[in-house]
Amino acid sequence: MGRKRHMKVFLSFVGVAILFGVFCGGIPAQKLDKGVGPYGEFWKPIPTQRYWAPDYFYSPPEEPKGVYTADECTLCHKALNPGLVKAWAESSHANLDKLLDYQKEKLAEIEKTLGRKLTKVGCIDCHGKVGAEKLDHEKELVMPNSALCGGCHKQEYEEFESEKQYGIPDWKPGRESHAKAYDANLDVDVWAAVDKNIVQGCDMCHNIQHKCDSCHTRHAFKASESRRPEACQTCHNGPDHPDIEYYRDSKHGSIYFTEGKDWDWKKPLKDANYIAPTCQSCHMYYKGQYSHNMVRKAIMGEGDVLFYDNVFKGIKPTDYLRNSKELMARREAWIEVCVKCHSPRFSRDYLDSMDNASDAVFQYVSDAYATIKSLYEEGILYPMPENRPKAPAPVAEKYPDLLGGFYGEFWAKSGNPSRIEKDFLYMWENDAFLVRKGLAHMNPNGFTYLSWSNLLKKYVDIQSEANTLRRLAALEKKAKLRPRTKTKSKQTPGAAGPQQNPP
Ligand code: HEC
Ligand code: HEC
Ligand code: HEC
Ligand code: HEC
Ligand code: HEC
């Protein structure tokens, strides 16, 4: 590239910098005017969702205009975002001549797929087309999705996509899995209904379906980073999936946190041989191999079947698990992980105790649900569904399965859901599952105080609220304040005014 051209690029950069202020916040309307997925008609994306789900919403900025070469990309962007360019410049992608031995074999494999030699993976390879020499910034710029990375990293991409064939049996096809995580979001009615400035948090975890920079952050894209438990923590934390917290405080975690700094993170997992397990060494392993499919051994999922669907069906966890050939095969695959460091009997006894504990939990969840359902049928839930604001569309109000339904996690208004239902929601969606999760991650406090005890607290609150509601209803009946005694099911929802329920 000649100096004149460099100068031109630099001047257009200055121009762009001025224009930048003008266009900052400008929204190219064409791609942001409607949502996608089964509830797409109910919501509109916000500008940041361009980055969370580029497959659906991305369009390039209006400035700068021009067709640039790879050298020009780095020239401008070095001035604009030095941090980003530094990360890329130090990465393997920019230094294919400095690869480790095992990576050289991977490079050769990739060159075979591409049918040519590769000297560098530059901005255009990822933000335009693999192998292209120039790029029209205003028209051709893309945010790379996993398929684009897969153009070179065929094996990792195929492993990742293969998750779609697994997931939890009896749950929705391919779920739960990273490869369907964004679909899971789009499928949630309350997600579609709620302010996207808030529920974009869901996208920031669930976009793992479309983006490979979740465990290998841009623009360093390091395998060594992704091998450490911290790579999972941004998403696997918090009240509904405290994986990193549970792991951190387990014996496995404490060994990692004290010794891990001396382990060689540059080695592929198969050669690493750590003395304590990590998220990756446990979840990516299957019958002698490590892969990007992390769900082949999954049994509980987020408890959607064990502690939700099966509560309605009255099937207890041990019966469900032990009657499933597929799930029992997954359990055997887990034992193969543990026996690298523990005896078979220790491993089996421990994991069996996790199943048995699930039965104890299940009993409380089932009892609590029966209590709420019966209050509903007696017509004394307060307020009754027909006497309170409806959840916004597309949340379908289908009682009784909506008593304590998931929508209450992210939406509430004037008594909908009532406290007793919210307690039940926390019980099945968080505590029940966390008892099992705590055992799964060998964290003694995780399954005693942190979850079992909380579960009982909600159970007690539900029973005592039920007693209060029943005593009030009896008094109201005696005082003739409450004409209605039987279930609302004969009533048209919404027909009864709030005045029918005394304050
Ligand atoms: C003349 C300077 C200039 C050159 C050359 C240039 N860019 Fe940019 N680029 C910019 C500016 C300025 C922005 C910020 C636009 C904004 O945020 O609205 C930008 C934004 C981007 C973005 C982020 C877009 C977004 O949606 O946030 C990417 C990716 C990008 N450029 C890639 C490239 C690639 C690849 C090349 C080479 C083909 C390149 N750029 C060449 C100036 C340049
Ligand atoms: C190996 C692939 C890869 C290469 C090479 C690459 N990028 Fe990116 N880049 C990504 C990914 C992945 C994202 C995030 C996409 C998303 O969020 O949807 C991204 C996002 C960006 C963004 C917008 C997000 C932000 O944080 O502001 C800019 C700007 C950008 N890249 C510039 C560049 C420039 C300039 C180069 C060359 C120096 C480059 N990229 C090289 C993969 C790459
Ligand atoms: C043009 C081909 C090409 C594209 C496109 C590409 N890569 Fe790479 N990448 C390579 C090559 C070659 C290597 C070195 C061989 C290896 O380690 O697999 C590499 C290495 C890596 C590494 C290991 C780096 C290290 O040293 O730890 C990661 C992680 C990675 N790429 C992720 C990605 C992601 C994510 C994307 C998409 C955003 C992507 N790559 C896009 C060719 C590519
Ligand atoms: C901090 C990251 C994070 C946030 C924020 C988040 N999730 Fe999740 N979500 C996860 C993880 C991790 C799992 C899997 C947990 C497990 O199985 O242990 C999950 C599981 C799920 C599942 C069950 C999976 C399935 O395939 O059916 C659904 C549905 C879901 N999330 C929807 C949402 C919605 C809707 C929001 C926002 C209102 C949200 N999530 C917010 C990380 C997150
Ligand atoms: C949930 C975390 C996670 C996600 C998401 C993820 N990776 Fe990885 N990736 C890893 C881990 C962990 C390793 C190390 C595996 C090993 O050592 O056997 C790895 C290794 C790699 C490597 C090998 C690099 C080397 O030189 O050793 C490549 C290439 C790669 N990933 C590409 C991708 C691509 C492409 C995607 C998207 C389809 C992706 N990754 C998504 C966790 C992840």
Ligand code: HEC
């Ligand atoms: C000692 C091995 C081990 C380690 C280390 C480990 N897990 Fe697990 N994990 C398990 C077992 C066993 C289960 C329960 C499988 C079942 O029966 O459902 C599980 C369950 C899960 C689940 C629910 C889905 C499923 O597979 O059933 C998620 C999500 C999860 N772990 C994430 C993590 C994360 C993130 C880390 C690191 C912070 C981690 N795990 C560390 C063994 C491990």
Ligand code: HEC
């Ligand atoms: C960017 C966020 C993100 C990161 C980083 C991430 N995950 Fe996940 N993970 C999710 C989401 C979201 C789900 C739920 C998928 C769904 O909705 O179906 C999930 C699901 C899982 C599941 C299956 C859960 C089930 O119930 O079957 C496992 C196992 C898992 N992740 C392990 C890991 C491990 C191990 C790492 C780190 C190497 C990791 N994840 C990194 C977001 C993430």
Ligand code: HEC
């Ligand atoms: C890479 C080796 C390794 C793997 C794999 C592994 N563990 Fe461990 N585990 C350890 C070490 C080391 C300890 C610490 C023992 C101690 O406290 O003296 C430990 C501790 C435990 C403890 C606490 C024991 C105690 O005495 O307090 C339990 C329970 C446990 N592991 C279960 C499992 C299960 C179940 C699996 C498989 C899902 C598994 N581990 C996989 C190495 C491993």
